[in-house]
Amino acid sequence: MFEEAQYFAPVKQDEHGGVTVELGRDHPGFADPVYRERRNAIARLALEYRKGDPLPEATYTDEEHEVWRLVSAELDAKHRRYAAAEYLAAKARLGLPADRIPQLQEVTDGLRPLTGFGYLPAAGLVPLREFYGSLADSLFHATQYIRHHSTPFYTPEPDVLHEVLGHGNALASDRYAALYRAAGKAARRVETPEALEFVSRVFWFTMEFGVIAEGAELKAYGAGILSSYGEIEEFRSMDVHPLDLRVMGATDYDITKYQTDLFRAESLDHLEDVAGTFWDTCTDDSIRSLTRA
Structure with missing residues (x-):
């Protein structure tokens, strides 16, 4: 698993402008020179991007489009069984292609008239405050x-399947998009690293790995669950706790494994009342009070 803005293969650029994505030895693509060169080229696209320019287009191979097709088809069946109703409605609203990888500009063009959201390309790690703060915009x-x-x-790091099938579909929901923006504004409002970490943990246990009660069933709305072929089958067997800000903000998690602790919203209204209100109003002082409770 992974944590947004933190768990990325390091990207380095030398004095001559050469770009290298440093994959670990256990990465599935480590020994594939063609894949590694493509990763370097795609990272370069993001490094050379300047805000306001058209989003860069990545050239994908037939093999890469086939990966998208396979995973998209498998996840579609799992979504019908496990995904929250709000996510399913947003997914239908956006209408991503199932047979090819869409460009970020294409997804942005689909999202803008729906919720106003768009994408920025990332080469690798994005500083925590910048990543979350951009959600405010x-x-x-x-x-x-x-x-x-x-x-x-399987992927040891967030890829375009997670970013688009997971988050992109969620961002087509007006109500989810409002929560993303609220989290972004909170990240800009707080000042200390501790408060920012608390804000990000609430995001992790909601918009990344949140679950919600729908009738007698537990459904997933978090992008991390909904973009994971394996985890989506396992989340109902994890330790599921009530939605509690203090506990979420103090709970550690292992980004390399399936999440063992999840937090259940009783409804979308409940999620908005708890997480949304927190992000709308939190300050360093209020977060400090929560951590002392």
């Missing part, structure tokens, strides 16, 4: 590469 930093074709249902 209805902008989402996203990677453009896709996982290695040898493991289409």
Whole structure:
């Protein structure tokens, strides 16, 4: 698993402008020179992007489009069973292609008239405050590469499937988009690293790995669950706790494994009342009070 803005392969640029994405030895694409060169080229697109320019287009191979097709089809079936109603409605509203990887500009063009959100390309790690703060401007930093074709249902890092199938579909919901923006404004409002970390943890346990009660069933609305082929089958067996700001803000998690602790909203209204109100009103002092409670 991964944490947005933190769990990325390091990207380095030398004095001659050469770009290298440093994959770990256990990465599925580590020994594939063609894949590694493509990762470097896609990272360069993001590094050379300047805000206000057209979003860069990544050239994808037939093999990469096939990975998207395979995962998209499998997740579509799982979404019908496990995804929250609000997410399913937003997904239908956006109408992403199932047979090819869409460009970030294409997804942005679909989102803008719906909720005002758009994408910014990310080469790799984005500083936490910048990543979350950009949400206040209805902008989402996203990677453009896709996982290695040898493991289409696994990725050790966030890729375009997570960024678009997970977050993009969610951002087509007016109510989810408002929560993303509220989190972004909170990230800009707070000043200390501790308060920013608290804001990000609430986001992690809601918009990334949130679950919600719908009738007698537990459904997922978090992008991390809904973009994970394996985790979406397992989330109902995890330790599910009531939606509690203090506990969420103090709960540690392992980004390399399935999440063992999840927090349940009783309804979308409940999620907005708890997380939305927190992000709308939190300050360093109010967060400090929560951590002392």
